[in-house]
């Protein structure tokens with residue numbers, strides 16, 4: 001377990017995240033893979049930084065060297 | 067969460083050593099004031115969280131767990147103060163043991179050492195809300211809305227939702243700023259291209275026309291199509307010959323420097339002036355407001371805490387203040403949240419325009435500095451760079467404010483400087499540069515054409531690149547905005563739903579315990595950073611609970627809101643709660659309803675309840691809310707609470723008799739009977755001479771209770787006869803006969819007429835005489851209570867008022883119909 005001792009997500013937070021993911025998927029303008037990655041990020045239970053959100057929404061295209 | 071099986075306490079608070087066996091069931095702890103009930107509650111909290119709110123909570127500055135949790139005689143030995151809890155974890159189906167010592171409150175010994183169990187214990191640590199004391203009820207009811215919002219969100223474990231929202235806000239803000247900056251860079255590149263071409267607007271045909279005109283000077287073929295890959299200067303270099311060129315395209319450069327000069331001459335651009343003035347005014351207003359806010363913050367309440375300013379002193383530090391004055395001051399200065407939103411939005415727009423304008427000027431100056439450097443001999447650029455840097459600083463100050471609204475001073479300072487005025491030394495360098503460029507020899511038409519095409523190429527490519535970045539940034543901004551909007555919509559909806567559901571549940575609970583208040587409603591309304599809680603008052607509207615409701619009712623609401631919140635937050639993880647003296651505040655008329663509420667609505671929650679009222683404890687038993695409990699019969703500093711076990715009383719009396727200590731045995735019996743007859747008098751609604759001070763002695767209570775018992779049996783016989791239930795009738799007649807015999811043996815009915823058998827005389831009885839009396843009472847009580855060993859409860863009448871219809875025990879084994887029609 002890399003993340004030590006984070007509080008497990010409460011039912012309410014999970015509920016928000018569930019509905020959030022559904023809303024993202026329902027939005028055709030949002031790439032659904034990006035939505036899944038964002039969901040996974042938010043469920044880590046930590047507060048994401050700018051770079052974290054940016055990286056899941058706009059990953060560098062495969063095969064490019066950053 | 068967990069269910070507690072046993073608690074072992076050593077040298078903790080007022081307790082020396084104590085073992086309680088809860089068996090994972092609801093449990094009552096009853097005892098007069100100062101006998102150690104809260105000590106048990108504190109021990110539970112300490113064992114599970116390492117903390118004692120009573121000692122470390124708000125306003126307990128002088129107190130600490132380390133210094134004051136150990137028994138006072140062990141204050142130098144915190145290691146001796148420890149608590150061990152054994153519990154089951156229903157979700158894992160496991161049994162665990164948790165031990166904690168005051169010496170090292172951060173460390174727990176948990177067996178078995180299992181990460182899943184550790185996680186469950188860790189989960190309790192930051193959330194001591196499983197224990198609610200009477201004084202904490204106010205936290206949910208009469209607390210100011212801003213504080214309630216924090217408390218409730220904390221209880222509901224919603225802080226993470228707010229934190230994610232903040233993360234999205236800052237992500238979106240940065241995306242927006244990046245997009246704006248990218249657009250400014252793009253538009254600068256466009257302006258540069260236009261100025262190189264000398265065109266007021268970009269148009270494919272015209273661009274090609276201009277390019278081809280110069281290409282024809284060089285004898286190059288015309289370009290026919292404007293593509294992203296186009297090469298305007300294709301083969302142009304081959305035509306060039308002059309190796310010693312300055313690198314400055316005289317015409318274009320001169321045109322640019324002239325434009326820059328004209329802009330400087332014109333002074334502050336009208337649109338930017340307007341933006342600057344409005345931004346400055348808003349910032350100053352905010353700054354003033356911030357002063358008011360920090361004044362408020364110094365007193366420990368937050369932006370929306372106006373509600374607090376009703377007392378003459380700060381409720382937190384007792385510093386006196388002119389309530390009206392401060393209130394008026396805050397009211398006058400404090401913008402409403404909505405106004406604040408509009409102000410900030412307008413500020414963002416104005417600042418954006420200013421950042422753009424200042425950036426344009428800085429870019430122009432830097433370009434001029436570049437030309438200055440390229441001249442022979444070079445003109446020093448330092449003054450120009452210094453001006454550009456000053457412009458950068460102003461821009462940075464505005465950006466910083468957009469990032470963090472507390473950076474207000476810097477933004478104001480930046481806007482108070484006349485950025486459009488070029489410092490004299492820089493102006494000199496600009497003039498020198500212009501003269502220097504003008505003095506450059508006119509190049510040949512061919513060279514001009516080569517320069518022109520090179521610049522055109524460079525600027526065209528830059529426009530393409532910046533346009534591409536600009537589009538990408540705009541797209542990212544749009545996505546960020548959407549992702550953020552979705553989050554806001556979803557989380558707002560979920561929160562509103564939660565508050566609605568909690569309010570509904572609260573209402574239901576509150577109605578259940580006050581069945582007279584049929585139209586009662588409670589509302590929870592979330593506003594930014596505050597959560598208002600309003601309840602109905604006799605159909606006159608909804609108001610904060612503290613406005614009109616009595617304190618007892620407010621306490622009842624506190625319990626209901628607490629339960630609704632816990633139920634909603636933890637769902638089926640709500641397995642355990644400690645209510646310290648909390649139910650005492652529920653008015654006596656509604657106790658049974660409260661018991662029923664806890665029992666029926668929370669069948670899977672283990673409640674540990676303390677009260678100093680033994681009748682209350684008995685209510686809990688007769689209602690089947692608790693099966694077991696502990697009665698604390700007294701307390702002293704040497705030994706801690708004096709355990710008084712319901713069933714052990716007879717053993718204790720026997721032990722006294724074995725030591726031939728009749729006075730002690732007599733005192734024990736008398737106190738026990740006082741306790742039990744109070745309970746029975748209440749259960750059976752015995753007719754007792756009323757005393758305003760409620761100070762009933764055994765002589766007041768027991769004889770009338772006994773005769774009431776007989777009377778109710780007679781009533782049962784009558785009813786059975788009336789309905790033709792002959793077997794029941796016969797059984798009850800036998801019961802009544804048994805009652806008469808047993809009662810006679812106790813002599814209780816003769817206390818009033820025969821002084822020598824009065825309970826006051828017991829201590830003068832011989833051992834044998836007293837033993838007879840004690841046995842008689844034991845037999846009588848056994849005769850009254852339920853024979854089901856799992857129940858063992860005393861019967862009670864239902865309903866509580868009016869004609870009694872039934873005499874029953876909580877398990878239903880005793881079930882005597884009293885209705886005769």
Ligand SMILES: Nc1ncnc2c1ncn2[C@@H]1O[C@H](COP(=O)(O)OP(=O)(O)OP(=O)(O)O)[C@@H](O)[C@H]1O
Nearest residue numbers: 079080099100101102103104105134136137138678
């Ligand atoms: N650290 C300590 N060392 C010794 N005695 C203590 C300590 N802390 C509390 N006490 C005493 O222990 C006794 C029991 O206190 P506790 O607060 O548990 O009573 P209680 O039963 O909850 O009473 P109440 O009904 O008034 O709330 C009190 O007499 C109190 O003064």
Ligand SMILES: [Mg+2]
Nearest residue numbers: 103104646647
């Ligand atoms: Mg107490």
Ligand SMILES: [Zn+2]
Nearest residue numbers: 365380383385
């Ligand atoms: Zn104060």
Ligand SMILES: [Zn+2]
Nearest residue numbers: 852857875877
């Ligand atoms: Zn029973």
